Amino acid sequence: MEAFATKLKEQIITHLNLEDLTPEEVGLDDPLFGEGLGLDSIDALELIVFLEKEYGIKIENPEEGKQIFESVNTIAKFIQKNKNT
Amino acid sequence: MKIYISGMGNISPQTTFDNKNFLDEIVSHEGSRLNIVDPPYKEILNPRLMRRMTRIIKMGVTSAKICLAEAKVEMPDAIITGTAMGCVKDTETFLLAYGSEESTLLTPTAFIRSTHNTVGGQIALMLKCNNYNFTYVQKGFSFESALLDGILKLKEKDGENILVGAVDEMTDNSYGIKSHLGYLKEGIKNSLDLFQEKSKGIIAGEGSAFFLLSNKENENNYAVLSGLFMLYKPKSQAEIENGIQHVLSPQGLELKDIDAIIIGKNGNEEKDGIYDDFLKAFPSETAVLGYKHLCGEYETSSAFALWMAARMIKEQRIPKATIIRKSDAKELEHILIYNHYRGINHSFILVSKI
Numbered sequence: 001m002e003a004f005a006t007k008l009k010e011q012i013i014t015h016l017n018l019e020d021l022t023p024e025e026v027g028l029d030d031p032l033f034g035e036g037l038g039l040d041s042i043d044a045l046e047l048i049v050f051l052e053k054e055y056g057i058k059i060e061n062p063e064e065g066k067q068i069f070e071s072v073n074t075i076a077k078f079i080q081k082n083k084n085t
Numbered sequence: 086m087k088i089y090i091s092g093m094g095n096i097s098p099q100t101t102f103d104n105k106n107f108l109d110e111i112v113s114h115e116g117s118r119l120n121i122v123d124p125p126y127k128e129i130l131n132p133r134l135m136r137r138m139t140r141i142i143k144m145g146v147t148s149a150k151i152c153l154a155e156a157k158v159e160m161p162d163a164i165i166t167g168t169a170m171g172c173v174k175d176t177e178t179f180l181l182a183y184g185s186e187e188s189t190l191l192t193p194t195a196f197i198r199s200t201h202n203t204v205g206g207q208i209a210l211m212l213k214c215n216n217y218n219f220t221y222v223q224k225g226f227s228f229e230s231a232l233l234d235g236i237l238k239l240k241e242k243d244g245e246n247i248l249v250g251a252v253d254e255m256t257d258n259s260y261g262i263k264s265h266l267g268y269l270k271e272g273i274k275n276s277l278d279l280f281q282e283k284s285k286g287i288i289a290g291e292g293s294a295f296f297l298l299s300n301k302e303n304e305n306n307y308a309v310l311s312g313l314f315m316l317y318k319p320k321s322q323a324e325i326e327n328g329i330q331h332v333l334s335p336q337g338l339e340l341k342d343i344d345a346i347i348i349g350k351n352g353n354e355e356k357d358g359i360y361d362d363f364l365k366a367f368p369s370e371t372a373v374l375g376y377k378h379l380c381g382e383y384e385t386s387s388a389f390a391l392w393m394a395a396r397m398i399k400e401q402r403i404p405k406a407t408i409i410r411k412s413d414a415k416e417l418e419h420i421l422i423y424n425h426y427r428g429i430n431h432s433f434i435l436v437s438k439i
Contacts, residue, residue, distance in 0.1 A: 020132035038133065045193040053190050 005076040015050050016043055028073045044069060057082045088239050089306040092156025092297035094148035095392040096121050097380045098290055104155060107396050108404035114276040117269040118260055119290040119381035134211060137194060139174050141254035144293040145204035146211055149250060156297035162244030163217035164205050167231035167251040169224050169384030171201030174256045204252050225426025227251060228385040229315050235298045236313060250295030251385035263289055270352060279352040279378035280409060287351045290381015294388035308398035311336050312435030319431055322362050329366060332435045344414045345372040347390045349424030351382045356428050363423055372403060372412035387424045387432055394420040394436040
């Protein structure tokens with residue numbers, strides 16, 4: 001799981017063009033939005049498209065987004081759970 | 086009321102961005118494509134802001150930032166941008182994704198960035214500036230329209246510091262389209278040989294230049310922007326000569342008072358005759374200068390010429406690389422810029438000593 005979360009972290013950095021960040025600087029449980037990495041609503045939309053493109057997972061209920069995108073770890077768990085279903 | 090140019094930022098196919106080198110070291114470009122010399126963006130822009138910027142946005146925002154820093158203005162009263170083609174790369178990215186993914190998986194960023202007013206918007210975001218913000222998309226009059234708006238705002242006392250600029254980019258696709266349409270010069274080895282070429286076509290360029298226009302006299306000001314006139318599809322030489330008078334007469338100037346003329350000659354034998362006819366109106370001892378061998382042809386290239394004229398006036402010197410016809414004039418008091426885009430959009434900009 002941790003290896004997957006680390007890979008996911010690298011993918012997110014690349015996809016969101018977070019040029020000034022290295023994977024080591026992003027903790028797996030760090031909040032992605034607000035005071036954490038400072039991502040915004042456009043990044044949230046980018047992440048939704050990213051999940052669908054890379055992992056074929058569609059977020060049907062936008063209300064879920066807040067919990068799913070809390071941290072790299074929560075996204076990783078969501079992917080693992082939905083990939084197996 | 087005098088309108089002063091109190092700061093400038095110019096990113097072009099020459100190393101112009103630092104406002105130190107004034108065309109002393111010239112960059113020659115091979116073939117008919119002149120891309121900008123990138124400034125060290127990471128040293129100038131906040132990396133967090135930069136991550137959502139493509140090349141044209143970086144060019145525009147950086148040149149605006151350099152301009153404001155030089156003018157020592159933190160918050161302009163207006164941001165006015167001219168761009169003919171806008172954010173071409175982002176439009177391409179969005180449309181290609183739209184075509185290939187059947188519009189099901191489109192990322193929002195490219196779409197948001199693809200509008201023409203993105204550069205003006207990003208400058209405002211960077212400055213947290215909620216003041217007047219307008220983008221003119223008027224083909225070969227895009228920059229001139231922005232400039233006119235800035236002049237009018239100052240004349241109507243609707244602001245004291247107006248940021249006006251122009252930005253246009255060239256991408257692989259836009260260059261390819263120009264080439265496919267037969268607009269480009271074939272077989273040119275060195276862009277600096279442009280005026281020796283006797284052939285059809287142009288060399289394509291790009292760039293971004295911003296100017297801080299102010300009504301305040303200041304010892305650091307570059308020059309006075311003393312005239313602007315636009316002429317759409319003139320039918321005769323007489324109309325063009327009339328255009329000259331439109332900028333000279335209000336200043337009480339005659340043709341002989343112009344110390345140097347910057348013309349937009351671009352090496353296209355089909356249209357350069359317009360410049361030759363234009364020059365016949367002036368005394369033969371007036372200096373004639375060119376700039377499109379340095380920045381290429383694009384819709385808003387007259388912004389590069391304005392940057393050149395303002396620096397010449399302030400520094401009282403003409404860089405060797407720009408000279409088409411020499412003159413013995415000891416002082417540069419008035420410089421007239423005359424440019425036309427594809428023979429359609431003709432503009433006259435008069436720049437004077439303070």
